[in-house]
Amino acid sequence: MSDIHGGKDPLVRIAKRSTISKPKAWAIRLISLLLALVVCAILIYSIVKMNPLQVYVSMWKGAFGSSRRAWITARDVMMLLCIAVGLAPAFKMKFWNIGAEGQILVGGIVTAACMIYLPQLPGPVLFLVMLAASLLAGAVWGVIPALFKARWNTNETLFTLMMNYVAIQLTSFCVAKWENPPGSNSIGVINQTTHAGWFPSLFGQAYALNVIIVMIITVAMFFYLRDSKQGYEIAVVGESQNTARYAGISVGKVFIRTMIISGAICGLAGFIAVSGASHTISTSTAGGRGFTAIIVAWLAKFNTFTMILISLLLVFLDKGAIEIATAYNLNDYASEMITGIILFFILGSEFFINYRLIFRGHHKEVE
Amino acid sequence: MKDITKTFGPVVANDKVSLTINKGEILSLLGENGSGKTTLMNMLSGIYFPDGGQIFVNGQEVTISSPKDAFELGIGMIHQHFKLVDVFTAAENIVLGLEGKGRLDLKEVGRKVREICDRYGFDVDPNQLVCDMSVSQKQTLEIVKVLYRGADILILDEPTAVLTPQETDKLFAVMRNMKADGKAIVIITHKLHEVMDVSDRVAVLRKGQYIGDVATCDTDPQKLTDMMVGRAVKLNIDRPAPVDPQDRLRVEHLTVKDKEGVTVLSDATFTLRSGEILGVAGISGSGQKELLEAIAGLQNVEPGSRVVYIEPESGKEHDLCGLDPLKIRQLGVHLSFVPEDRLGMGLVGTMGMTGNMMLKTYGRGHGPLVDRRPSSKLATDIKEQLEVMTPGINYPVRRLSGGNVQKVLVGREIAADPTVLMTAYAVRGLDINTSYTIYRLLNEQKQKGVAVLYVGEDLDVLLELADRILVLCAGQISGIVDGASVTKEQVGLMMTHLNWKEAEA
Incomplete structure (x- = not known):
């Protein structure tokens, strides 16, 4: 019944899918990942004339090649995941918190301050003090834009972004103040000899505690968003502020409360970054992860378990890219192209999950 | 149109629909919600593309894949939601999107617009800004816009939903003029008396399928409804007498200003009684929304306003002004509210x-x-x-x-x-069947002793359903009348004139 339109029929038409089953959606995602690898392979072969399989193997090795590498990958996944989990309630509420960078930094600053000024405290006490201080610092940094939005309806996107720069300046100030050795313009590893305020090794692994803390938060956030009354309020506010007011939900109160939680978790990420990973602080401690985590949160549609997978993928790509850059003497752009292509295909797969294409002369679906 | 099929996912919106539109004829397209009327017309005007079937214009098979194609074939659609640029004048809106060579001569446009207006009896000032126009003026402008582009087939999607009875009559007069000029007109509407009033032929769709068409003179509202629904439906609305009415809600001097400080509801005073339906009539945007939202605790009200809730049994009084919906609930007031914006608020x-x-x-x-x-x-x-x-x-x-x-x-x-139930445009966009379900539910509530405040736009329904009708005009109450004895013309007059008694005399 399609050829009767004559030649002016559009070649491809796009129609929205009404529903799609979960296995089908995941199949589309998997196919797009495979396609991305094929496209990358063609690119690798045609430009640098190398065996793409070899390149992929060394990417894998870069991320998981040894137990030490795997643990560093895990550490970075947990860091990214922690921030994404922190951002999830804010973005679910449609509060555009792009201030995670700043919230991480202030969490890191207070952690470093505790390590520098309170090394004499017993380990567990110092740990709890740092934990509380970083949560509080992040919460304060997060709640300031929320207060302004609740009271004067200021734009949270600009506000949280600008708070980042304040935090960066604050970090610069602290770096100058705590400089060690003097003149190096950096702090260096804090408590190198005493390890005061460092995360303890668990089961012989330096980063096991990072994993435990972040997994607890990830699971807790999942149930908080799905099953709690406050999670319900967040969902309603995110959908429509008018509906929330109609239901008797105080929108401003939800903004403030949620941003305290969101900021606190990002502050905690700063604590983990300083105390559990680098043992120092600099303006690059957050390192853009506050923005990358936004991608993670949105791609996972605020499902914190899906975030684990996406964080893993992003960190894996990053590690793999660094590895092939050094192993094959490619410059960074080559590996960034691979990362870009893979991300493009994964994001693109969402289009095919929501829409289907209908070709002229066919009634076939194309996924 | 022949064998037109359109599917959305698993939903078949139009299933092999064939329809003929004749020159010099007004065709009513009738059907329940979701029966595919608008989808069908959207395919004619190039918004959707059919999955199957053929379209012929003047005997020639055509492909309409964009609104521009439709324009070139002389097909124009006037949508429910106007597509006009507020800060432009009427003439500027008319030429917007038209391809032209060289200088834009607005004077020439104005002259042509006046010519069209004179021919069909429109009243449009080409130099008036759209933002200064009333809803009915905007609609007129949309029609003129389509005519200016040389449309011979006009499709109007529920044009009367936003008009007062007087404005509707004016629109119908214009439509008849256009018919006399040889234009083909399709009107989509839910209001059966309008179908009977204006159209020559009625085509009925049901669940995406074409049921048939009849000459208007050979049918009546009951037959049409049966065709639409597929079975016999009772078409009158009950109005049981109120049982033991007691004051439930006393609204005193209620004044609401919008964000810009403009008074949108001024000094409203009335009483809502249990066991009755108080209808609220008015042109849309006359303060209905603000009235309901103020009572529900969703609007800031001006000092001096009072909304007093009188508890059943005990007769205890609460002032609800300044309370949010949660506090009102916590007082034990069962106030239910069906807002106008269902998915955006309710x-x-x-x-x-x-x-x-x-x-x-x-x-x-x-x-x-x-x-x-x-x-x-x-x-x-x-x-x-x-x-x-x-x-x-x-x-x-x-x-x-x-x-x-x-x-x-x-x-x-x-x-x-609830003890108080407020509904805003509860049946807007609903088909006959669902509408009657809603009327039945409201009557049930009324008989249970609930005080019902019903904001509506269809005056025929208000006159049948409501015990009393409160008429709003530009943010003020122009009067409260008895639903059983008032006439439609009288309510229409009150909607447009505050001092309607003088206007009547």
């Missing part, structure tokens, strides 16, 4: 029925977790009782059709066991 579109059932009750129970069981049971009950068509109680409500969305909302509000 419901959460991405949640299923269950999630929406607990919108006002999620805070119940101790502990930090929500208890979904009561909501899920309520959702199941409402789905069965009101015959909500949904794949499941957790299916996002925004994917449901308009009528089902409204059933979910009304169902929840009635289930809250």
Whole structure:
């Protein structure tokens, strides 16, 4: 019944899918990942004339090649995941918190301050003090834009972004103040000899505690968003502020409360970054992860378990890219192209999950 | 149009529909919601592309793949929602999007516009800004715009929904002039008396299928309804006498200003009684929304305003002004409100029925977790009782059709066991069947002793349903009249004139 339109029929038409089953959606995602690898392979072969399989193997090795590498990958996944989990309630509420960078930094600053000024405290006490201080610092940094939005309806996107720069300046100030050795313009590893305020090794692994803390938060956030009354309020506010007011939900109160939680978790990420990973602080401690985590949160549609997978993928790509850059003497752009292509295909797969294409002369679906 | 088919996913919106539109004829397209009227017309005007079938214009087979193609074939559609640029004048809006060579000569445009107006009896000033126009003027402008582009086939999608009776009469007069000039006109409407009044032929669609067409002179509203619904439907609305009416809500000097400080509701004073339906009539935007939202605690009111709730039995009085919906609930006031913007205010579109059932009750129970069981049971009950068509109680409500969305909302509000029930345009966009279900539900509530405030736009319904009718005109109450004895013309006059008694005389 399609050829009767004559030649002016559009070649491809796009129609929205009404529903799609979960296995089908995941199949589309998997196919797009495979396609991305094929496209990358063609690119690798045609430009640098190398065996793409070899390149992929060394990417894998870069991320998981040894137990030490795997643990560093895990550490970075947990860091990214922690921030994404922190951002999830804010973005679910449609509060555009792009201030995670700043919230991480202030969490890191207070952690470093505790390590520098309170090394004499017993380990567990110092740990709890740092934990509380970083949560509080992040919460304060997060709640300031929320207060302004609740009271004067200021734009949270600009506000949280600008708070980042304040935090960066604050970090610069602290770096100058705590400089060690003097003149190096950096702090260096804090408590190198005493390890005061460092995360303890668990089961012989330096980063096991990072994993435990972040997994607890990830699971807790999942149930908080799905099953709690406050999670319900967040969902309603995110959908429509008018509906929330109609239901008797105080929108401003939800903004403030949620941003305290969101900021606190990002502050905690700063604590983990300083105390559990680098043992120092600099303006690059957050390192853009506050923005990358936004991608993670949105791609996972605020499902914190899906975030684990996406964080893993992003960190894996990053590690793999660094590895092939050094192993094959490619410059960074080559590996960034691979990362870009893979991300493009994964994001693109969402289009095919929501829409289907209908070709002229066919009634076939194309996924 | 021949064998036109259009599907959206698994939904067949039009199933092999064939329709003929004749020159010099007004055709009414009739059907329940979701029967595919608008979809069919959208394919004619190039918004959708049919999955199958043929379209012929003047005997020639054509392909319409964009609104521009439609224009070139002389097909123009006037949508329910106007597509005009507010800060432009009428003439500028008319030429917008037209390709022209060289200098834009607005004077020439103005001259041509006047010519069209004179020919059909329109009243449009080419130099007036759209933002200064009334709804009916904007609609007129849309029609002129289409005519200016040389349309011979005009499609009007529910044009009368936003008009007063007087404005509707004017529109119909213009339509008859256009018919006399040889234009083909299609009008989509739900109001049967308008169909009878203006059209020559009626085509009926049901569930995407073409049922048939009849000459208007050979049919009557009852027959048309039966065709639309597929079975016999009772067409009159009951109005049981109020039982033991008592004052329930006293609104005194209620004044509301909008964000710009403009008074949108001025000094409204009236009493709402239990066991009665108080209808509210008025041109849309006359303060209806503000009135209901102020009572529900969603509007800031000016000092001096009072909304007094009188408890049944005890007669205790509460002033609700300045309280938010939660505090009103905590006072023990069972105030239910079906707002105009169903998905933007009354419901959460991405949640299923269950999630929406607990919108006002999620805070119940101790502990930090929500208890979904009561909501899920309520959702199941409402789905069965009101015959909500949904794949499941957790299916996002925004994917449901308009009528089902409204059933979910009304169902929840009635289930809250209200003493005061306010509804804003409860049947807007709903088909006859669902509309009558809603009227029946409202009457049931009324007989249970609930005080019902019903804001409506169809005067025929208001006159049949409401015990008393409060008429708003430009943010003020121009009068409260008895629903059984007042005439439609009188209400129409009150809607447009504050001092209607003088206007009448």
